Amino acid sequence: MVEPEGKKRIFLSACEASGDAHCANLIKAIKETVSAMSSKSSAKGAGNQPLEIEFVGVGGKKMASAGCDLIEDTVQRAAMIYNVFGHIGYYYKLIKRIKNYFKENHVDLVVVCDSPAFHFHIAKAARKANVKVLWYVAPQLWAWAAWRVRKLKRRITKLACILPFEKDWFGSYKIDTTFVGNPIFDDLSIDINNSCKSYAEFDPRTAKIALFPGSRKAEIKSLWRPMQKIVTRLRQRWPNLEVTASAVDDTVLEELKKSTMKGFKCTYTTEPVDITSAKADLALVASGSATLQVAAAGCPMVIMYQSSKLLWHLFGQWLIKTRFLSLVNILARKELVKEFMPYFTSLEPIFGKCSALLNNKHRLIRLSRDLVTLVEPLATGKASQKTAQLALGMFTATANGDQ
Numbered sequence: 001m002v003e004p005e006g007k008k009r010i011f012l013s014a015c016e017a018s019g020d021a022h023c024a025n026l027i028k029a030i031k032e033t034v035s036a037m038s039s040k041s042s043a044k045g046a047g048n049q050p051l052e053i054e055f056v057g058v059g060g061k062k063m064a065s066a067g068c069d070l071i072e073d074t075v076q077r078a079a080m081i082y083n084v085f086g087h088i089g090y091y092y093k094l095i096k097r098i099k100n101y102f103k104e105n106h107v108d109l110v111v112v113c114d115s116p117a118f119h120f121h122i123a124k125a126a127r128k129a130n131v132k133v134l135w136y137v138a139p140q141l142w143a144w145a146a147w148r149v150r151k152l153k154r155r156i157t158k159l160a161c162i163l164p165f166e167k168d169w170f171g172s173y174k175i176d177t178t179f180v181g182n183p184i185f186d187d188l189s190i191d192i193n194n195s196c197k198s199y200a201e202f203d204p205r206t207a208k209i210a211l212f213p214g215s216r217k218a219e220i221k222s223l224w225r226p227m228q229k230i231v232t233r234l235r236q237r238w239p240n241l242e243v244t245a246s247a248v249d250d251t252v253l254e255e256l257k258k259s260t261m262k263g264f265k266c267t268y269t270t271e272p273v274d275i276t277s278a279k280a281d282l283a284l285v286a287s288g289s290a291t292l293q294v295a296a297a298g299c300p301m302v303i304m305y306q307s308s309k310l311l312w313h314l315f316g317q318w319l320i321k322t323r324f325l326s327l328v329n330i331l332a333r334k335e336l337v338k339e340f341m342p343y344f345t346s347l348e349p350i351f352g353k354c355s356a357l358l359n360n361k362h363r364l365i366r367l368s369r370d371l372v373t374l375v376e377p378l379a380t381g382k383a384s385q386k387t388a389q390l391a392l393g394m395f396t397a398t399a400n401g402d403q
Contacts, residue, residue, distance in 0.1 A: 014060065215247075302340070
């Protein structure tokens, strides 16, 4: 491969905490790859001009710390949004601002991460400005809105998917798709090869429960209080349960503390999801990428999600095309863990499932083993490094005239 030379500018876009983390790791991986390329060229005595990359975009604190010049902190904004419709004006102005940036500044590559509702607009603006687009973390069009795949094809150059089956699905629509692995495993703090739980000294009376109510205000508003109520019911049977509530950062941590029920006792933490899960016997988890981190720690879980009852019955249940809604069960192709998505009325079935698991040590052991086995293949690669190579390869293609 011909190495790219000179100065390049990459525009990255992330809307939520997970995208911020993925893009931050991608920036670091690109820098490391470029540094290794420069060292290799120097060792060969080549006279190529070293590659310099400027990172600019919209995202959060992690991207900024990695070296991205942010024109807007979208992650902080997203974390505090509950009524999305009340913020349409904000996003409309931001899209217009980004369009103007593309008009007024030279950009060599645009990388958008997840969040399709916003990034369809950014990708369209980039392609209109004749800039290549790499979509990192493929939108889950296979689950719903499959008709949008053709729109996606028109608006991107390459797609980096993070679930194994996505490569063939998107590839069937002639989209240039690469499976890069799942980026949530890039920073695992635990050894997945030794994460199966033995429950050797397990006692349900002193079981450790982890609560993951999500990172967005909407998730916290709909899940945090119900999770507390479920634990309160469990404590009526086992008063000495140890409970830890996990937050993605200090802002979310304060949000949890402010909305804690009177008399509810728990420990709060902002440590990585896999570390908290490794210490727990059972977890209640908001549906999303965190479920895979909990699985990597071998922690049995019950998955929850809430939505508008009216919208679900009018549209949601007809739009969703997958048998299961949680990533864990989609990958397993069966209900490996119990998912309540969405739940509308009584918390009794969720309490009942948690109680039954705590009462069945052997079921916990089997579930821990099955979860680790499920996600282990996804944790073998380095998604950030593979995506970095993909992005740099797009520079080379541009230099060779491939538009």
